[in-house]
Amino acid sequence: MVSIEDYGNFETAWCPGCGNFGILKAIKQALVNLGRSPHEVLVASGIGQSSKTPHYLNCNGFNGLHGRSLPPATGAKIANHELTVIAVTGDGDCYGEGGNHFLHTVRRNPDITMIVHDNQIYGLTKGQASPTSEIGMKTKVQTHGVFNMPLNPLSLAISLDCSFVARGYAGKVSHLTSLIEKAIEHKGLSLVDVLQPCVSFNKLNTFKWYSERVYEMEDTGYELNNRVKAFEKSMEWGEKIPLGVFYVNEKPTFGDYLDVLRSGPLYKNKPAPEKVNDLIDGFV
Amino acid sequence: MNIDLNIKVGGAAGQGLQTTGMALAKTLKKSGFHVFATQYYLSRVRGGHNTFKIRISDSPIAAMTESVDLLLALDSQSIDKHLSEVKDGVVVVDADVVKVNSSSESIFHVPMLEIAKDVCGDKIYSNSVSMGAVIGLLCLDMSDLEEILKASFKKKGEEIIQKNINAARAGYDHVKEHYPGGCKFSVSDPGEKENMMLISGNEAVGLGALAAGVQFLSAYPMTPSTGVMTYVAANADKFNAVVEQAEDELAALNMVLGASYAGARSMTTTSGGGFALMAEALGLAGMTETPAVIFLCQRPGPATGLPTMTEQGDLQFVLTAAQGEFPRCILAPGTPEECFYLTAEAFNIADKYQIPVFVLSDQYLADSLFTSKRFDPSKITVERHLLSDSELRTKKEEYKRYKLTPLGISPRALPGQEGVLVLSDSDEHDEFGHICEDAENRIKMNDKRMKKLEVLRDEISVAKVYGNPNASTSLIGWGSTYGPLAEVVDILTAKGKSVNLIHFTHIHPLPVEATKKLLSKAKKTVCVENNSTCQFSRHLKLEADVKITENILRFDGEPFSPEFIIAALKEKEVI
Numbered sequence: 075m076v077s078i079e080d081y082g083n084f085e086t087a088w089c090p091g092c093g094n095f096g097i098l099k100a101i102k103q104a105l106v107n108l109g110r111s112p113h114e115v116l117v118a119s120g121i122g123q124s125s126k127t128p129h130y131l132n133c134n135g136f137n138g139l140h141g142r143s144l145p146p147a148t149g150a151k152i153a154n155h156e157l158t159v160i161a162v163t164g165d166g167d168c169y170g171e172g173g174n175h176f177l178h179t180v181r182r183n184p185d186i187t188m189i190v191h192d193n194q195i196y197g198l199t200k201g202q203a204s205p206t207s208e209i210g211m212k213t214k215v216q217t218h219g220v221f222n223m224p225l226n227p228l229s230l231a232i233s234l235d236c237s238f239v240a241r242g243y244a245g246k247v248s249h250l251t252s253l254i255e256k257a258i259e260h261k262g263l264s265l266v267d268v269l270q271p272c273v274s275f276n277k278l279n280t281f282k283w284y285s286e287r288v289y290e291m292e293d294t295g296y297e298l299n300n301r302v303k304a305f306e307k308s309m310e311w312g313e314k315i316p317l318g319v320f321y322v323n324e325k326p327t328f329g330d331y332l333d334v335l336r337s338g339p340l341y342k343n344k345p346a347p348e349k350v351n352d353l354i355d356g357f358v
Numbered sequence: 359m360n361i362d363l364n365i366k367v368g369g370a371a372g373q374g375l376q377t378t379g380m381a382l383a384k385t386l387k388k389s390g391f392h393v394f395a396t397q398y399y400l401s402r403v404r405g406g407h408n409t410f411k412i413r414i415s416d417s418p419i420a421a422m423t424e425s426v427d428l429l430l431a432l433d434s435q436s437i438d439k440h441l442s443e444v445k446d447g448v449v450v451v452d453a454d455v456v457k458v459n460s461s462s463e464s465i466f467h468v469p470m471l472e473i474a475k476d477v478c479g480d481k482i483y484s485n486s487v488s489m490g491a492v493i494g495l496l497c498l499d500m501s502d503l504e505e506i507l508k509a510s511f512k513k514k515g516e517e518i519i520q521k522n523i524n525a526a527r528a529g530y531d532h533v534k535e536h537y538p539g540g541c542k543f544s545v546s547d548p549g550e551k552e553n554m555m556l557i558s559g560n561e562a563v564g565l566g567a568l569a570a571g572v573q574f575l576s577a578y579p580m581t582p583s584t585g586v587m588t589y590v591a592a593n594a595d596k597f598n599a600v601v602e603q604a605e606d607e608l609a610a611l612n613m614v615l616g617a618s619y620a621g622a623r624s625m626t627t628t629s630g631g632g633f634a635l636m637a638e639a640l641g642l643a644g645m646t647e648t649p650a651v652i653f654l655c656q657r658p659g660p661a662t663g664l665p666t667m668t669e670q671g672d673l674q675f676v677l678t679a680a681q682g683e684f685p686r687c688i689l690a691p692g693t694p695e696e697c698f699y700l701t702a703e704a705f706n707i708a709d710k711y712q713i714p715v716f717v718l719s720d721q722y723l724a725d726s727l728f729t730s731k732r733f734d735p736s737k738i739t740v741e742r743h744l745l746s747d748s749e750l751r752t753k754k755e756e757y758k759r760y761k762l763t764p765l766g767i768s769p770r771a772l773p774g775q776e777g778v779l780v781l782s783d784s785d786e787h788d789e790f791g792h793i794c795e796d797a798e799n800r801i802k803m804n805d806k807r808m809k810k811l812e813v814l815r816d817e818i819s820v821a822k823v824y825g826n827p828n829a830s831t832s833l834i835g836w837g838s839t840y841g842p843l844a845e846v847v848d849i850l851t852a853k854g855k856s857v858n859l860i861h862f863t864h865i866h867p868l869p870v871e872a873t874k875k876l877l878s879k880a881k882k883t884v885c886v887e888n889n890s891t892c893q894f895s896r897h898l899k900l901e902a903d904v905k906i907t908e909n910i911l912r913f914d915g916e917p918f919s920p921e922f923i924i925a926a927l928k929e930k931e932v933i
Contacts, residue, residue, distance in 0.1 A: 087793075112779060113773075113774065113775065113776055113777070113778065113779060114774065116620070116773050116774075118616065121784070126793070128781065128783075129781075129783075129792050129793055132779065133779060134773035134774070134779050134780050134781065135779075135780075135781040135782065135783075135791070136616060136619055136646075136781075136782050137781075137782065137783040137784055137785065137793075138612065138615070138616075138642055138646075138782075138784050139612065139638055139639065139642050139784055141608075142608065142609075142612045142639070142642075144609075145604070145608070145609040145610075145612035145613040145616060146612050146613065146615055146616025146619065147616060148613055148616060149574065149576065149612070149613035149614060149615065149616025149617035149618070149619075149620070149622075149624070150616040150617060150619055150620035150773070151616075151620075152574060152600055152602070152613075152617055152622070153573070153574060153616070153617040153618075153619075153620035153621050153622035153624075154620040154621060154622075154772070154773070154774050156774060157620065157773060157774050174605055174606060174608075174609070175605065175608075175609055177605070178604075178605035178609065182602075332600055333595070334594075334595070334598045334599070334600060339621075339774075340573050340574065340598070340600060340617075340622050341573060341620060341621030341622045341772070342621075343571075343573060343598040344571075345569075345570065345571020345623075345740040346571070346597075347569040347570070347571070347702075347735040347736070347738040347739075347740065348735050348736065349568075349596070349597065349735075350565055350568055350569040350733070350735045351735055353565060353568070353593060354555065354565065354732060354733055354735070357555035357556060357557045357561070358553065358554065358555050358732060
């Protein structure tokens with residue numbers, strides 16, 4: 075039996091009251107609920123406060139470069155598809171610096187779970203606008219207020235036919251835990267965008283602000299595999315902010331297209347230099 | 359060298375130039391000649407003026423000379439541009455199709471289109487007519503060309519094969535009947551047919567990677583590197599490998615590192631511009647100590663530069679790319695044989711030292727066709743340096759991915775192995791891989807990483823000497839200049855000059871003492887490089903404190919020819 079203690083208990087570099095704590099707890103609980111042992115799990119991340127997560131989880135970790143959580147996660151999943159691969163990233167890391175990887179990883183559809191700590195601000199660099207910051211938000215850089223349109227990650231993912239799209243909230247840990255469980259169990263790329271207050275730098279989107287707006291749409295009879303309706307739902311933002319699974323489309327994953335993986339993990343295949351002789355014959 | 363003859367095929371892109379050139383090169387190699395072929399092409403799919411040049415000899419050759427004996431002109435630019443290169447040769451042209459502006463006596467009209475229509479009822483067979491004409495002018499037997507045509511058109515069926523053979527025979531017969539010079543260009547069949555390959559540098563790198571057991575290749579297409587990616591992709595299923603075209607070069611090398619971290623032998627392929635985007639991930643490989651092989655095929659820069667031409671202009675960039683200090687290894691093959699064995703060696707070095715290793719090539723080596731001794735895959739060993747499951751079971755202490763050891767190399771386990779957790783980090787980290795900003799730890803970790811470079815330096819191969827080891831003048835080259843430089847040594851030695859070649863394939867780290875010793879023998883040292891700033895000379899000076907007496911440089915997009923080097927040596931009064 076796997077227990078929550080197996081995933082460790084580390085001192086963190088996060089601010090007291092940070093939304094990251096709720097997300098970390100939900101990740102651990104989801105992995106325990108699914109019975110995954112730490113050695114079977116890989117958490118890949120980029121750079122940012124969220125991307126320190128691999129250091130606070132007792133499992134395999136690849137803490138890479140800013141914006142680049144997805145490519146190493148994809149590579150690792152190809153090399154060893156028996157690993158449960160989770161990419162932990164943030165709104166700046168994933169939607170800004172790594173935006174192109176996000177688009178193309180959705181297209182590629184590897185069996186990976188993405189957890190995006192979306193606090194609508196840059197925390198690690200101390201409070202500049204992120205791709206999801208709201209119009210009008212003033213920062214030390216955006217001194218006249220943000221005027222670039224915020225990116226809607228859910229609409230973007232649904233428009234690309236991402237195979238699993240959900241939104242959670244760091245203030246609702248048990249709901250978030252169940253979303254992460256579903257996302258991990260889903261075969262294909264799953265996006266869990268997590269609304270997360272930044273207590274130090276985002277004075278606009280606070281715990282109070284979110285708590286007054288979010289609601290769980292599981293109770294509303296919402297259907298999961300209608301892409302157009304999901305797109306429409308993903309645009310609901312303001313007085314009411316829906317949480318839950320927006321869209322599911324079961325389709326072949328990247329790995330399903332690779333016949334070579336049928337016999338076992340790629341990295342276990344034995345090299346055979348002598349087989350090259352057949353190819354050499356073609357040049358003689 | 360009794361036979362030394364150059365054939366040039368010129369035409370617009372899309373005219374079947376490559377098909378004709380390849381078929382002729384294969385035919386001549388099959389007949390037992392040493393064949394060397396280069397393509398000159400512009401960055402376009404249709405039009406422009408391109409050439410395919412084939413040199414044949416009865417001795418090993420790995421360079422192109424500048425004269426032309428036989429010019430097959432498929433467009434009028436071929437005559438306008440290259441007639442002056444044809445000194446005592448022949449220009450084969452279909453004057454019914456190509457406008458001929460010259461009245462040179464070298465021009466020999468072969469009505470290829472008319473023959474194709476007469477014999478096969480279709481003008482598309484005129485390329486085969488031209489091949490037959492060339493073989494006829496060389497007074498060779500038709501049988502080898504027929505075999506090559508059979509193989510080339512195998513998929514198209516018996517009728518198409520026969521029509522192409524008939525067209526080629528008609529071209530051959532036409533020449534026999536009408537060429538006034540008779541067998542002026544006759545070459546005798548040297549007969550050495552066994553175990554020689556006709557292969558390009560890119561194909562040889564691909565073969566080397568497959569032999570070494572590459573399991574994952576991710577890259578973004580970029581001329582002139584793409585050939586390796588496509589070669590591995592074409593054979594990936596047979597060799598249990600996965601090839602994924604990345605969205606950009608950032609993703610390519612990052613994906614490679616993720617796959618390598620999880621245990622797959624992984625590589626990427628790129629050229630200078632793409633590598634510029636990979637620089638950050640190169641540092642990630644250095645910091646996380648993740649093995650990776652980077653095939654970097656140079657072309658002239660900066661920026662987009664000359665996409666289809668050649669240069670050795672990226673050496674200093676590759677030596678220093680990425681922020682911070684970390685060990686890397688650079689190998690630069692000079693022939694397809696070296697491409698094959700060094701690519702395999704690159705994987706072993708990457709795995710043993712857990713560092714990024716470059717195979718540094720260029721357009722000239724990548725695209726030229728060389729006649730090479732058959733590669734021997736039994737010489738290739740695959741050394742992974744990974745902890746086995748049973749080794750891990752008997753381990754007493756908790757696994758540390760970055761354990762400090764005397765050689766700086768930490769035993770490597772993989773994520774997913776029971777009993778260990780593997781944490782890799784781009785931040786400075788402690789032995790477990792956790793972020794650590796402590797000064798003492800920083801020094802230890804930096805020392806650990808850099809120590810690996812010194813250990814590698816002790817085991818890396820020293821440059822090879824071609825020619826008289828005690829010559830008074832040493833030509834110094836690295837990578838793809840091997841062919842032209844070796845030929846210069848042959849030519850000058852035959853004339854009684856005391857010249858040798860010191861050919862570097864292991865560029866970084868350099869074995870300092872051995873290199874110093876090697877370069878201190880000759881009175882004069884002349885470094886020959888395809889760049890404008892003496893990049894390798896500077897590397898020798900910095901790493902081994904060796905002073906080069908002269909530099910010969912070329913940076914017009916063209917490779918060196920023996921004539922070019924000899925002219926430069928004369929100009930600098932070295933010979």
